[in-house]
Amino acid sequence: MLLYIHIPFCDSKCHYCAFNSYTDRFHLKKEYMNALKKQLKFELNQKLNNNEKLETIFIGGGTPSTVKVEEYVDVFQILEKFIDKNTEITTECNPNSGTTKWLQGMKDLGVNRVSFGVQSFDDKKLRFLNRAHNSKGAIKAIQNAKCIGFNSINCDIIYGVEGDSFESIKDDFNTLKSLDIQHISAYSLTLEEGTKFFNKSEVKIDDEELSYKFFEYLNKIGFKQYEISNFALDDKFESKHNYGYWQHKNYLGVGAGAVGFVTNKRFYTKKGLEEYIQNPIEYEDIEELNQEDIIVEKVLLGLRCKNGFDSTILNELQNKKVDELVELKKLTKNGNKIYNNNYLLADELALYILE
Known part of the structure; x- marks a missing residue:
């Protein structure tokens, strides 16, 4: 069984982001985390067999690093008996909010893999995407994570954005290689409904040949492609959590807008923060496949x-x-x-x- 935990708070809304996230509800953080813990207990007790351990845990968002480490302590206490030394525990993290203190705190709780939403090391592009960090901050955050002792680090890179070229994306990949990270998720920009970029076709570059060139170059510098958007230096650095989805394994979805899948049923939690906080164990919908x-x-x-x-x-x-x-x-x-x-x-x- 896999577990996904959704943290829906963000410092800023990226122009391409269609995830369930909010920049204006920070006053609900404590209430939200209390509701999340309530749902977490419910899901673990209802859907895990006796003595079954979680293979992977993925804390995503939104931006998990906008929530203080202290708010995660009870979450990991609930999880304690469901995890062991083999459990892959990943947290997403934004360079601007993933401070050394926050990263160290999460590592102390048991997180053993970190995924940075870098997207680019080009400051102009970062501003265009409405990212809350700059290239210097991204490099510093990655270096801090390495100093703390994280030896499984992913960085997201987005390509196919107006102004991108093979050389500019190659520079991003070279920077990551020089930082000695182990995993890259390289995503082509998609224009999704409800985002600021939707209906702005001019901001996206559709160039299949460019994608092939990126894939070839990543392979050349040691990152082997194992999924359409994911590349790892070695099999041991591949995301076990994502692999679980691709293998159609059962997974729990905890948090507002999270989705779970158990024995051919898909469980959809309530998306609205207030609605979720009010009743976190009531599903918005259950779909039978x-x-x-x-x-x-x-x-x-x-x-x-x-x-x-x-x-x-x-x-x-x-x-x-x-x-x-x-x-x-x-x-x-x-x-x-x-x-x-x-x-x-x-x-x-x-x-x-x-x-």
């Missing part, structure tokens, strides 16, 4: 990463299409396992197989 839904998700997710999928879940016609794609060298087959040779084509390949 049928067998066809599960197959679609396993194929889609499997083609997006090196995990692949098992061909035994497909019918005869679908397997015939898989064989065609293997013949065309679009897919690779090893026994019953099917692997994608080009993650950027994942959606198109899945659509062809499943239609």
